[in-house]
Amino acid sequence: xxxxxxxxxxxxxxxxxxxxxxxxxxxxxxxxxxxxxxxxxxxxxxxxxxxxxxxxxxxxxxxxxxxxxxxxxxxxxxxxxxxxxxxxxxxxxxxxxxxxxxxxxxxxxxxxxxxxxxxxxxxxxxxxxxxxxxxxxxxxxxxxxxxxxxxxxxxxxxxxxxxxxxxxxxxxxxxxxxxxxxxxxxxxxxxxxxxxxxxxxxxxxxxxxxxxxxxxxxxxxxxxxxxxxxxxxxxxxxxxxxxxxxxxxxxxxxxxxxxxxxxxxxxxxxxxxxxxxxxxxxxxxxxxxxxxxxxxxxxxxxxxxxxxxxxxxxxxxxxxxxxxxxxxxxxxxxxxxxxxxxxxxxxxxxxxxx
Amino acid sequence: xxxxxxxxxxxxxxxxxxxxxxxxxxxxxxxxxxxxxxxxxxxxxxxxxxxxxxxxxxxxxxxxxxxxxxxxxxxxxxxxxxxxxxxxxxxxxxxxxxxxxxxxxxxxxxxxxxxxxxxxxxxxxxxxxxxxxxxxxxxxxxxxxxxxxxxxxxxxxxxxxxxxxxxxxxxxxxxxxxxxxxxxxxxxxxxxxxxxxxxxxxxxxxxxxxxxxxxxxxxxxxxxxxxxxxxxxxxxxxxxxxxxxxxxxxxxxxxxxxxxxxxx
Numbered sequence: 001x002x003x004x005x006x007x008x009x010x011x012x013x014x015x016x017x018x019x020x021x022x023x024x025x026x027x028x029x030x031x032x033x034x035x036x037x038x039x040x041x042x043x044x045x046x047x048x049x050x051x052x053x054x055x056x057x058x059x060x061x062x063x064x065x066x067x068x069x070x071x072x073x074x075x076x077x078x079x080x081x082x083x084x085x086x087x088x089x090x091x092x093x094x095x096x097x098x099x100x101x102x103x104x105x106x107x108x109x110x111x112x113x114x115x116x117x118x119x120x121x122x123x124x125x126x127x128x129x130x131x132x133x134x135x136x137x138x139x140x141x142x143x144x145x146x147x148x149x150x151x152x153x154x155x156x157x158x159x160x161x162x163x164x165x166x167x168x169x170x171x172x173x174x175x176x177x178x179x180x181x182x183x184x185x186x187x188x189x190x191x192x193x194x195x196x197x198x199x200x201x202x203x204x205x206x207x208x209x210x211x212x213x214x215x216x217x218x219x220x221x222x223x224x225x226x227x228x229x230x231x232x233x234x235x236x237x238x239x240x241x242x243x244x245x246x247x248x249x250x251x252x253x254x255x256x257x258x259x260x261x262x263x264x265x266x267x268x269x270x271x272x273x274x275x276x277x278x279x280x281x282x283x284x285x286x287x288x289x290x291x292x293x294x295x296x297x298x299x300x301x302x303x304x305x306x307x308x309x310x311x312x313x314x315x316x317x318x319x320x321x322x323x324x325x326x327x328x329x330x331x332x333x334x335x336x337x338x339x340x341x342x343x344x345x346x347x348x349x350x351x352x353x354x
Numbered sequence: 355x356x357x358x359x360x361x362x363x364x365x366x367x368x369x370x371x372x373x374x375x376x377x378x379x380x381x382x383x384x385x386x387x388x389x390x391x392x393x394x395x396x397x398x399x400x401x402x403x404x405x406x407x408x409x410x411x412x413x414x415x416x417x418x419x420x421x422x423x424x425x426x427x428x429x430x431x432x433x434x435x436x437x438x439x440x441x442x443x444x445x446x447x448x449x450x451x452x453x454x455x456x457x458x459x460x461x462x463x464x465x466x467x468x469x470x471x472x473x474x475x476x477x478x479x480x481x482x483x484x485x486x487x488x489x490x491x492x493x494x495x496x497x498x499x500x501x502x503x504x505x506x507x508x509x510x511x512x513x514x515x516x517x518x519x520x521x522x523x524x525x526x527x528x529x530x531x532x533x534x535x536x537x538x539x540x541x542x543x544x545x546x547x548x549x550x551x552x553x554x555x556x557x558x559x560x561x562x563x564x565x566x567x568x569x570x571x572x573x574x575x576x577x578x579x580x581x582x583x584x585x586x587x588x589x590x591x592x593x594x595x596x597x598x599x600x601x602x603x604x605x606x607x608x609x610x611x612x613x614x615x616x617x618x
Contacts, residue, residue: 033412033446037412040410040604040607040608043607044600044603044604044606044607182600183412183414184412216593216596216597216600217381217593217596217597217600218593219589219592219593219596220482220485220586220589220590220592220593223589224570224586224589239596242596242599245603246599246603249595249596249599252592252595252596253592253596256588256589256592259585260589
């Protein structure tokens, strides 16, 4: 939990990966371009003294991930968002199965999501059912710009995708995370268009659509859709690190999001290992809206809003009982490993002894 | 087009720069000169070479294409220019773009894999630029004391620039007639002109009777939704400048890397 002005903020990192971009795993030049592009984003927004080397960035492994996320309680929990890219990487970039090894080791700390690709047809539907049976996944991460053979992407509002969304609805896989964000070399920019979320969200009101990266560079399209569809949420991954190197811009983006979506539908995510929560959480929580933006938009980035955005909103989507978690984390394996027992112990106000 | 240069043996560097200044990054709606994308201008008689570098190697090929084509066409619009040769550098698709632009191919010819041409993308970005520019124009009118009712009623013919200004220098103010032309207010011309330029370019506000300001969808604005439409204009600006923030950051990293490589 992050200690902010004497208050504790329970942080659920809504967007993490455990990827393998080693040279041995790359089977298509797109795989190399993809990780190089990630690395450029990493170095662009990470403070210089916190930047990784390219080699460690390619493969950091489970132990480092656990330490980076939970070692100093930067995050209390994290949601795995798999990215398959099996045309680019031999074993995939980070699949549900790969993520599951770590998620199953620390089931209290991780939420494991799956994925689907409507281009896989009947086989894809079976795979989705299999993920549901095997891991009881509460959500899926979708990559509409993923290459598959000659296809350079797909849309959430086409007939095939609707069949998969119906299956999600039937199985109770409620949280649909769509990557709608900056172009990632070599993927097609247009496949990241957010317009397809609109129809999908109104056709499936029982599902929650989390638009990752708040649609950047289509923040305007995203906010307009989200303003009309109350089951559309904004994931802050990529927008969050603006807090570090462009605080004025962060203030403006956050003001827009709070104005259009309100404080209940914005969700924090670091996008680990693009960026580390161990510095990013602090940057976001300690960020301030400029006086000018607060006046102009009439919104506040205050304690209550921070608690919602950093954890409570996604807890609601994933039925996470934050109070129960705080109690459980007093002596779970990770708290023991990093000596965090005291950190989680101070939940109830200590009896006054003076 | 206005401001044509006299015929001469060679165009001046300033004239070429002025033309390039009219080319915008379509996603950011800012001049490529202001954004520092222009690396080099070489003038050899009537032949002009222009080198461009974008913030990232993977800037959308469609955007890179638009900027390269616009740069070529703007420079060639100078009477003293016979031929403009554009060289895009450090881009993942520089070979296709340089060949296509200089051999005057269409986008679809240069990129056989792409789905269709760039026109739809360009139209979408032009529309966003129009919405963002409208925000500044409307702000200017609000600051001058006009209210929502008056602003949504405005037509093209209600704007008049002061004729006494000379042709060379753009008017600093513009007169806006309101309430059935019963009175006029004078406002700074720049944001209004900037908006009109884009609105004309996309043929949205061309005739004297055309409604001046529109929703992002291009419809006239109901007075009840005025605030919401205005807020959407602000949002379009924030979107553009956020993307600009990402581009700036990526460019800094790239420059750092190039410098490091040069030091080795």
